[in-house]
Amino acid sequence: xxxxxxxxxxxxxxxxxxxxxGRKVLWDNRKSNQGxxxxxxxxxxxxxxxxxxxxxxxxxxxYCFGCHAKGDAISFVQETENVTFIEAVExxxxxxxxxxxxxxxxxxxxxxxxxxLMEACExxxxxxxxxxxxxxxxxxxxxxxxxxxxxxxxxxxxxxxxPDGWRALWEHLQAKGIPADMIFGAGLAKPSQKGGQPYDVFxxxxxxxxxDPRGRVIAFGGRAMDPADSAKYLNSPETDLFDKSRTLYNHxxxxxxxxxxxxxxxxxxxxxxxxxxxxxxGGAVAPLGTAVTEHQMAMxxxxxxxxxxxxxxDTAGLRAAYRVIDLALPLLEAGKGLRFxxxxxxxDPDDLIRSDGPEGVQKVLEAALPMVKxxxxxxxxGRVFDSPERKAALDKSLRETxxxxxxxxxxxxxxxxxxxxxxxxxxxxxxxxxxxxxxKPVVSAARGSLLVAEGDxxxxxxxxxxxxAAVVSSPGILPDVVEHLHLLACQDGNTxxxxxxxxxxxxxxxxEVRDRLIEKIGPYTLETFLSARHLAVTPCxxxxxxxxxxxxxxxxxxxxxxxQRGLIAEIEEAEADLQEEAHESLTWRLGDAARARAQxxxxxxxDSRDYEVGPNGANMDRExxxxxxxxxxxxxxxxPALPPGDR
Ligand SMILES: [Zn+2]
Numbered sequence: 001x002x003x004x005x006x007x008x009x010x011x012x013x014x015x016x017x018x019x020x021x022g023r024k025v026l027w028d029n030r031k032s033n034q035g036x037x038x039x040x041x042x043x044x045x046x047x048x049x050x051x052x053x054x055x056x057x058x059x060x061x062x063y064c065f066g067c068h069a070k071g072d073a074i075s076f077v078q079e080t081e082n083v084t085f086i087e088a089v090e091x092x093x094x095x096x097x098x099x100x101x102x103x104x105x106x107x108x109x110x111x112x113x114x115x116x117l118m119e120a121c122e123x124x125x126x127x128x129x130x131x132x133x134x135x136x137x138x139x140x141x142x143x144x145x146x147x148x149x150x151x152x153x154x155x156x157x158x159x160x161x162x163p164d165g166w167r168a169l170w171e172h173l174q175a176k177g178i179p180a181d182m183i184f185g186a187g188l189a190k191p192s193q194k195g196g197q198p199y200d201v202f203x204x205x206x207x208x209x210x211x212d213p214r215g216r217v218i219a220f221g222g223r224a225m226d227p228a229d230s231a232k233y234l235n236s237p238e239t240d241l242f243d244k245s246r247t248l249y250n251h252x253x254x255x256x257x258x259x260x261x262x263x264x265x266x267x268x269x270x271x272x273x274x275x276x277x278x279x280x281x282g283g284a285v286a287p288l289g290t291a292v293t294e295h296q297m298a299m300x301x302x303x304x305x306x307x308x309x310x311x312x313x314d315t316a317g318l319r320a321a322y323r324v325i326d327l328a329l330p331l332l333e334a335g336k337g338l339r340f341x342x343x344x345x346x347x348d349p350d351d352l353i354r355s356d357g358p359e360g361v362q363k364v365l366e367a368a369l370p371m372v373k374x375x376x377x378x379x380x381x382g383r384v385f386d387s388p389e390r391k392a393a394l395d396k397s398l399r400e401t402x403x404x405x406x407x408x409x410x411x412x413x414x415x416x417x418x419x420x421x422x423x424x425x426x427x428x429x430x431x432x433x434x435x436x437x438x439x440k441p442v443v444s445a446a447r448g449s450l451l452v453a454e455g456d457x458x459x460x461x462x463x464x465x466x467x468x469a470a471v472v473s474s475p476g477i478l479p480d481v482v483e484h485l486h487l488l489a490c491q492d493g494n495t496x497x498x499x500x501x502x503x504x505x506x507x508x509x510x511x512e513v514r515d516r517l518i519e520k521i522g523p524y525t526l527e528t529f530l531s532a533r534h535l536a537v538t539p540c541x542x543x544x545x546x547x548x549x550x551x552x553x554x555x556x557x558x559x560x561x562x563x564q565r566g567l568i569a570e571i572e573e574a575e576a577d578l579q580e581e582a583h584e585s586l587t588w589r590l591g592d593a594a595r596a597r598a599q600x601x602x603x604x605x606x607d608s609r610d611y612e613v614g615p616n617g618a619n620m621d622r623e624x625x626x627x628x629x630x631x632x633x634x635x636x637x638x639x640p641a642l643p644p645g646d647r
Pocket of ligand 1: 045
């Protein structure tokens with residue numbers, strides 16, 4: 001329908017977005033500023049504990065910093081009520097007291113048709129519920145009791161019964177005055193192909209209403225009472241109301257439960273969803289007779305960042321999981337993931353609840369595998385990689401798989417994780433003294449280098465101070481070390497002040513340097529600088545004027561600084577390398593690891609020595625040597641893993 005010009009502007013002006021949103025969220029009062037119309041809340045579109053959903057009431061726009069949902073009041077109503085644009089406008093217009101303009105006849109007809117179809121479904125739902133309470137429904141009631149469903153639960157879930165017979169529902173709906181084309185259109189009955197009377201789609205079945213997210217019945221699922229029935233489960237055909245690929249069983253109640261902190265579980269069928277719900281897992285949904293679709297995946301991620309796919313612990317369940325992976329890979333984006341909970345062999349969630357109770361389910365959910373693990377399992381399961389050709393084939397297939405992830409940073413993380421798993425698979429068996437290197441450090445190369453960088457920053461500052469102090473205590477060496485002084489980063493302010501002053505005194509006679517230094521920076525600064533504990537104990541500071549000692553000290557410290565820098569650069573390079581898709585680096589790593597092991601073994605033989613000469617000729621004490629080796633082992637032998645927070 002076409003709205004008159006200005007209608008939407010007027011509607012937006014009259015509508016308070018924070019009021020509309022406020023019905024669905026709890027404002028974070030500490031973060032919000034009501035006076036400025038600057039409101040914050042936990043996001044209604046994704047699961048979170050913090051408040052990253054922002055409403056700018058004055059501009060009438062919302063934006064979520066977590067899931068990037070954005071829009072205005074109309075889109076908010078569309079999304080949360082699952083209605084069309086025009087329906088959302090109608091809802092808001094009614095609230096704002098604005099009469100809707102005359103509808104164009106076609107759209108009105110279409111909306112009317114949807115309403116009529118829903119009325120047909122609603123009437124059928126009432127009929128099924130009543131039938132379950134009759135004598136004809138006795139066997140169905142007994143079955144539900146056997147499945148552990150109390151009458152209270154049956155009522156709450158709206159379960160019903162379609163009696164055995166060809167036209168029970170048809171005749172009931174006709175008598176209620178529901179037009180035949182609505183009964184057909186809602187998928188409740190079919191016209192006869194043989195010129196006879198129309199007949200009911202659902203006969204002698206336990207009926208499960210399928211609702212839209214607003215709770216309106218749009219379709220049914222039926223479970224056959226007769227074991228000989230060819231279709232144990234039967235769903236409504238696709239209709240104008242019911243698009244299987246865009247519907248999830250139990251969508252509305254699950255969204256609410258997840259909002260309250262329950263995990264979102266994707267089960268295979270409605271009996272699983274119901275059993276899970278009864279066991280206290282209210283956040284369960286199921287696709288309807290089809291594998292999970294792209295649309296459903298998007299719907300799931302709207303509800304939760306990491307839905308758990310619960311699958312039967314058999315080959316069919318695993319195959320279903322693999323299909324979900326293929327579907328999900330190109331859709332993945334940062335912050336969105338999937339986990340897979342595989343039920344114990346031969347069981348579905350319903351079986352598991354009955355045998356092990358809710359605790360059994362909880363355990364399985366907690367053990368749910370991240371998608372990358374299952375992906376790896378699929379690629380490697382039951383295969384032997386005993387030749388370079390086979391390994392290369394695996395690498396190729398893994399690369400192809402990972403390439404399908406669109407999000408570059410996520411793709412890098414997957415590549416990383418797969419590399420780790422590949423390393424686990426191919427690394428040589430542990431034996432002998434090399435074993436200590438087979439135990440991979442928990443810290444990753446990335447995390448390790450951060451720690452190193454942090455610890456080293458402090459160490460660097462000390463070394464820089466020692467160098468500057470050595471020059472202060474023996475100014476005669478100043479002209480010889482001026483280039484080194486220039487190159488010092490000098491992050492510490494005091495060190496920098498003294499160093500800068502020294503540099504300006506290069507031409508001053510050695511005997512005057514100290515006095516002119518005090519003139520420049522003041523006695524207090526120099527005093528503070530030299531009285532730092534690590535400097536007070538430095539031999540050349542304790543022995544001012546010992547130029548030889550000062551010279552050696554400067555050279556040694558400069559060498560150590562350079563070694564450290566080189567090491568950090570090396571780690572950074574390795575990290576960058578890890579981010580690339582190419583796996584050639586692994587080969588490099590193997591060679592590097594061998595060198596690191598040789599080096600470490602040599603250092604073990606040389607345990608008695610307190611100092612070693614580093615590759616650059618600088619003395620390195622044993623502690624440093626060991627730290628260096630540990631870093632090398634992380635580079636080469638270490639499992640290059642991401643910090644847990646990045647997983
Ligand atoms: Zn969000």
